[in-house]
Amino acid sequence: MRGVYGATSLTVLTLAALTLATPARADRCDDLAKQLKAQIDGIGIGKTAANMIYLSHPAAKALRLGCPSRTVKNEIYGQASARKPSPEFQDLIASAAAIVFTIPKPDTLRGVKRCFGRVGILRGNDIKTRFRRLDMRCTRTKTDASISITRDSSE
Numbered sequence: 001m002r003g004v005y006g007a008t009s010l011t012v013l014t015l016a017a018l019t020l021a022t023p024a025r026a027d028r029c030d031d032l033a034k035q036l037k038a039q040i041d042g043i044g045i046g047k048t049a050a051n052m053i054y055l056s057h058p059a060a061k062a063l064r065l066g067c068p069s070r071t072v073k074n075e076i077y078g079q080a081s082a083r084k085p086s087p088e089f090q091d092l093i094a095s096a097a098a099i100v101f102t103i104p105k106p107d108t109l110r111g112v113k114r115c116f117g118r119v120g121i122l123r124g125n126d127i128k129t130r131f132r133r134l135d136m137r138c139t140r141t142k143t144d145a146s147i148s149i150t151r152d153s154s155e
Helices: 002-020 028-039 087-101 105-118
Strands: 044-049 052-056 062-066 072-080 126-131 134-140 145-152
Touching (some): 028 044, 028 052, 028 062, 062 087, 087 145, 105 126, 105 134, 105 145
Antiparallel strands (some): 126 134
């Protein structure tokens, strides 16, 4: 009798495990990259390495999407090919940040313009600012400018 109950309970557990198992699903970061590609014209998805998805766009020299980690939820990094970023580059970064962080695009565009506007002689070439619960860091070198937008994982 004991063998029959053991086999029956094992069969029931196996069937329960098979019916309750969720189907395989892509990573949330991959979903965000596909969403960026679908909503912003000209974005291409490149390689994924070390929690980063490399993207490409004609307005940006470098563009990447950082996946969630212990300290940040997501990150958008963009590098412009000129010392003064073009309006197309600023619009691209604002659009990507609006999609990733679910904030209205006019707000993110205002934050991006504010960050790049503060870079200069008076405040220096490395600016950290906070806008709408987003941490923005704009840097400028002799040849290019870059911006990194993150949100702390506690928010």
